Amino acid sequence: MEDLAIIGVGMHPWGKWGRNFAEYGTFAAREALAEAGVDWKDVGYISGAITVRNGYPGYVAGSTFARALGFNGAQVSSSYSACASGVTALQIARGQILSGATDVALVVGADTTPKGFLKPNEGDRPDDLDWLRFKLVGSTNPVYFGLNARRRIDMYGATSEDFARVKVKNSRHAVHNERARFTKEYDVDDVMNSPVVSDPLRLLDICATSDGGAALVVCSLDYARSLGHEDPVRIGGLSTVTPTYPDMMIDLPYIATDSAGATPEPLRGFKQSIGDKVYEEAGLGPEDVDVAEVYDLSSSLELDWYEQLGFCAEGEAEQMLRGGHTEIGGRLPVNPSGGLGAFGEAVPAQAIAQVCELVWQLRGEAGQRQVDGARVGISANQGLFGHGSSVLVRR
Amino acid sequence: MTKTRVPAVEGLFTEVDGIAHLIGAKVPDRESYFFPAHQAGMAGGDPAAVGADLEECLLSNTGRVWSYTTSSYAPPPPFVANTDPYEPITIAAVTLEREQMVVLGQCPQGITPDDLEIGMEMELCIDVLHEDDENEYTVWKWRPVAAGEGS
Numbered sequence: 001m002e003d004l005a006i007i008g009v010g011m012h013p014w015g016k017w018g019r020n021f022a023e024y025g026t027f028a029a030r031e032a033l034a035e036a037g038v039d040w041k042d043v044g045y046i047s048g049a050i051t052v053r054n055g056y057p058g059y060v061a062g063s064t065f066a067r068a069l070g071f072n073g074a075q076v077s078s079s080y081s082a083c084a085s086g087v088t089a090l091q092i093a094r095g096q097i098l099s100g101a102t103d104v105a106l107v108v109g110a111d112t113t114p115k116g117f118l119k120p121n122e123g124d125r126p127d128d129l130d131w132l133r134f135k136l137v138g139s140t141n142p143v144y145f146g147l148n149a150r151r152r153i154d155m156y157g158a159t160s161e162d163f164a165r166v167k168v169k170n171s172r173h174a175v176h177n178e179r180a181r182f183t184k185e186y187d188v189d190d191v192m193n194s195p196v197v198s199d200p201l202r203l204l205d206i207c208a209t210s211d212g213g214a215a216l217v218v219c220s221l222d223y224a225r226s227l228g229h230e231d232p233v234r235i236g237g238l239s240t241v242t243p244t245y246p247d248m249m250i251d252l253p254y255i256a257t258d259s260a261g262a263t264p265e266p267l268r269g270f271k272q273s274i275g276d277k278v279y280e281e282a283g284l285g286p287e288d289v290d291v292a293e294v295y296d297l298s299s300s301l302e303l304d305w306y307e308q309l310g311f312c313a314e315g316e317a318e319q320m321l322r323g324g325h326t327e328i329g330g331r332l333p334v335n336p337s338g339g340l341g342a343f344g345e346a347v348p349a350q351a352i353a354q355v356c357e358l359v360w361q362l363r364g365e366a367g368q369r370q371v372d373g374a375r376v377g378i379s380a381n382q383g384l385f386g387h388g389s390s391v392l393v394r395r
Numbered sequence: 396m397t398k399t400r401v402p403a404v405e406g407l408f409t410e411v412d413g414i415a416h417l418i419g420a421k422v423p424d425r426e427s428y429f430f431p432a433h434q435a436g437m438a439g440g441d442p443a444a445v446g447a448d449l450e451e452c453l454l455s456n457t458g459r460v461w462s463y464t465t466s467s468y469a470p471p472p473p474f475v476a477n478t479d480p481y482e483p484i485t486i487a488a489v490t491l492e493r494e495q496m497v498v499l500g501q502c503p504q505g506i507t508p509d510d511l512e513i514g515m516e517m518e519l520c521i522d523v524l525h526e527d528d529e530n531e532y533t534v535w536k537w538r539p540v541a542a543g544e545g546s
Contacts, residue, residue, distance in 0.1 A: 119471040126404045127433055135473040136403060136524065136534050137499050138466045138484050146464030147488050154462075154513045199465040199508045245440045250461070250488050250497045258440055260495035261426030386440075 001281050003234040004094050005224035006393065007104075008036025008217030009356040014181040014210045014343045018112065021054050024213025024349070025061070025110030026068040033106065036217040037227055041072045043217075044102030047093040048078040049085035049109030049348035052121075061348065062089075065108045075102065083295065084240065084383030085109060086214070086351030087391060091240045093218055103223045109348035110213030117141065118209060130253040130384075137255055142206050144252045145298035146198030152300050153200060156315040162322070163205050164191035166299035167341050169327050174338025176368035181210050182342045191299075205299040210344030214352035216359075233362045236376075237278030237392035243270035252384050274388035275309040275380055282392045286310030289332060290374040291361050293354035295381035296339040305380055306334065333371045336361060351389050354379035362395045403524045403532040407431050409453070415519040416453035417498065417535055423450055428494040430454060454498070456519040457540065458489040461497045463511045475525040475532075478504070485510075487537040489517050500537040516540045 010031030012024040025048075033040055046069075048062025057064040062078040075096070079088040086109040093105035117140045125131040133139045152158040168188055174180040186204060194203040224232045244266045246258030268276060279285050286309060294309070296302035303317035311332055312320045320326055326334040337343070337357040340350070358377035360366045381389040402408065408417050420432035422444045429439035432451055469481040485502040502511075503522050517537045524534040 117468075117471050120473070124473075129431075131473060132404065132431070133499070134470055136407070137486060137501055138470040138474045139486060139499060140466060140468075140470045143464055143466055143486055147462040147486075150462045150464055150513070196465065196467045198467065199463075201464075243440070245442060246495075247440070248497070250499060255499045256430040257497040259426070259428040261428055261493070262422070262443065263427065263441065 002098055003221060003236055004097060004218050005221050005229060005232040005234055006216055006218055006355070006359050007224050007227065007229045007232050008032035008038065009359045010035065010215040011179050011353060011356050012110070012213040013179045014212035014346060017211045019211070021051055021110040021112040021211070021213070022057065022064050022068045024211060025065045025108045025215065028110065028213040028215035029065060029069060029106055029108050032215040032217045038104055038217055040069050043072065043074050043104055043106045045075050045093060045096045045105040047089040047105060047107045048076070049089040049352065050078050050080035051111045051348050052080065053114065054112055061109070081240070081387035082383030082385065083345070083347055083381055084351060084387035084389035085348040087238065087381070087389035088240050088387065090216065090218070090352070090355070090391065091238055094235065094238060097218065097220055104217065104219040106215060106217055107352060108213070108215040109352045111346040111348050112211045113209040113346060129255065133253050133255050139255070141252055142198040142201060142298070144250065145206060145301060146201050147250060148304065149201050149298065149300035152303060156318060158300070158303070158318050160192060160200050161188055162303070162318045163201065163299040164188045165321055166296065166302050167191050167204050169321070170296065170335050170339045170341045173328060173336050173369050174342030177338050177342065180338045180342040181344050201298055201300065207297050207340035208344035210346045212343065212346035212349045212353065214349045214356050216352060216355060231395065233359045233393050233395050235391060236284065236394045237281035239274050239277035239388050239390040241273050241277050241388035242386045244273065247386070270386070270388070271304065271308040271382060274382065274390045275378065277388070278378065278390045278392040282394065284376060284392065288376050289378050291336060291358065291371040291377045292332065292334045293337060293339070293357050293377070293379045294334055296335060296341055297345070299341070302334065302339065309378060309380055328369055328371060336366065336369045336371055351379065351381050354381065355391050355393065358393045362393060398526060398529060398531045400531045400533050403534050408521065408535045410521055411453065414456055415521045415535060416456050417519065419452055419454045419494070420449045421452045422447045428452070428454065428496055430496070430498060455491045455493050458491040458498070458517055460511055460513050460515045460517055461488040461490045462513060463487045463508055465508060477523060477525040487511060487517060489537050500535050503536050503538050506538065510539065
């Protein structure tokens with residue numbers, strides 16, 4: 001697989017702005033285009049990540065952004081894969097460019113999110129698992145995070161303080177990120193004194209929901225050179241894998257896992273397989289990674305990613321955290337942006353925002369949160385109903 | 396007047412001789428199970444089940460705790476709280492041995508995380524999810540085996 005160039009990134013600051021999602025998306029898109037030195041009329045493909053919380057314009061996000069930028073005749077698509085939507089949109093853009101169908105593509109995701117728990121669509125829908133889990137079990141998203149955190153305590157000796165330390169670390173990073181929503185530095189006591197949401201996790205262990213928008217301009221390496229981008233950050237691997245049956249980790253929105261009664265559990269679980277795919281495409285491994293942006297929907301899920309992406313052995317994530325290895329200045333800084341804990345999730349924008357941060361890091365443009373000498377970065381995330389999402393970038 | 400007990404959602408669980416069971420589906424002659432059964436209509440993810448004529452079956456009514464947590468704040472609709480003000484509910488994920496699968500369920504009111512530990516034996520029971528003036532709407536719940544003795 002050929003590498004792809006990222007020649008422009010853009011991001012609307014995260015917050016609870018309450019404006020139309022298309023505003024955030026077009027803000028980010030204009031910033032990315034300006035940086036790339038690409039005229040919108042030359043963009044042959046626009047790949048939008050869908051939001052399901054903003055009515056019809058959200059379902060046709062690609063054309064909503066295209067219209068807001070001024071219809072230019074570009075080909076368009078809109079993709080939904082929950083939290084993975086942004087990388088799915090990027091995957092489609094990559095296919096368009098590598099097939100030669102277009103020279104340059106714009107990838108955009110944005111959301112306006114209501115306050116409180118994410119909840120299922122309205123109506124009586126007993127054949128929809130996302131409805132059943134709320135109706136019969138009362139299992140909100142944090143319930144799954146809590147089940148996961150309890151396993152870490154039982155299996156690896158994690159403590160509530162360890163979970164709090166993830167939040168503390170990421171909050172220290174976010175102090176230097178003007179695009180983050182929460183830029184206050186927290187300490188362990190702040191987290192431990194926040195109310196329990198899903199035992200053992202507390203309010204400050206769990207990410208909020210936010211408004212935000214992010215965009216990327218991507219093209220072939222040749223096209224990048226023709227525009228004067230001699231050494232752009234490149235996409236070396238991209239993963240949108242599905243699970244391999246049976247997936248034995250209970251995860252939202254399911255109320256039961258698959259059954260391993262007839263088929264043994266695969267050696268590498270779903271979340272391990274997400275990163276495996278990008279390493280394989282890029283011909284690199286965890287030992288090559290300098291910086292990572294991972295989905296910390298909860299603090300304990302960030303710890304899982306250290307292991308699932310191969311940064312340490314299973315059960316050793318807490319040690320890696322306690323040793324300061326994942327802090328800026330450490331061996332492998334994780335979530336230098338501040339992560340979801342500092343941004344709050346804007347679902348279709350978030351996977352793109354992870355890539356924006358990695359690009360800034362690899363260009364050396366991350367200011368006070370710069371990871372020195374970062375040459376290889378990886379993002380990881382997962383969308384409900386079995387959508388992997390990971391991007392490996394390199395320079 | 397006694398309220399009528401009706402399942403909160405039809406077709407997911409039943410009681411046979413006073414023993415609660417979830418209604419799942421399985422591939423004939425193959426230890427591959429699905430819950431809820433309607434998921435099996437979409438092959439439930441098992442490549443070997445695609446196109447198979449799946450049969451309905453009752454799942455094991457006991458298992459061991461895989462993990463547990465709480466919903467300490469009231470979940471949004473369609474959840475209906477049975478207490479006002481809302482009391483945190485405890486939720487257990489339980490591994491069924493024969494089926495080799497993990498199934499979620501609430502625990503009856505009064506069971507807290509302090510009462511549970513990973514590996515503990517649990518049994519299925521049918522309990523009230525919420526009620527109105529005429530009906531009690533029921534659902535499956537997981538309770539520690541010891542808690543069920545004598546009740």
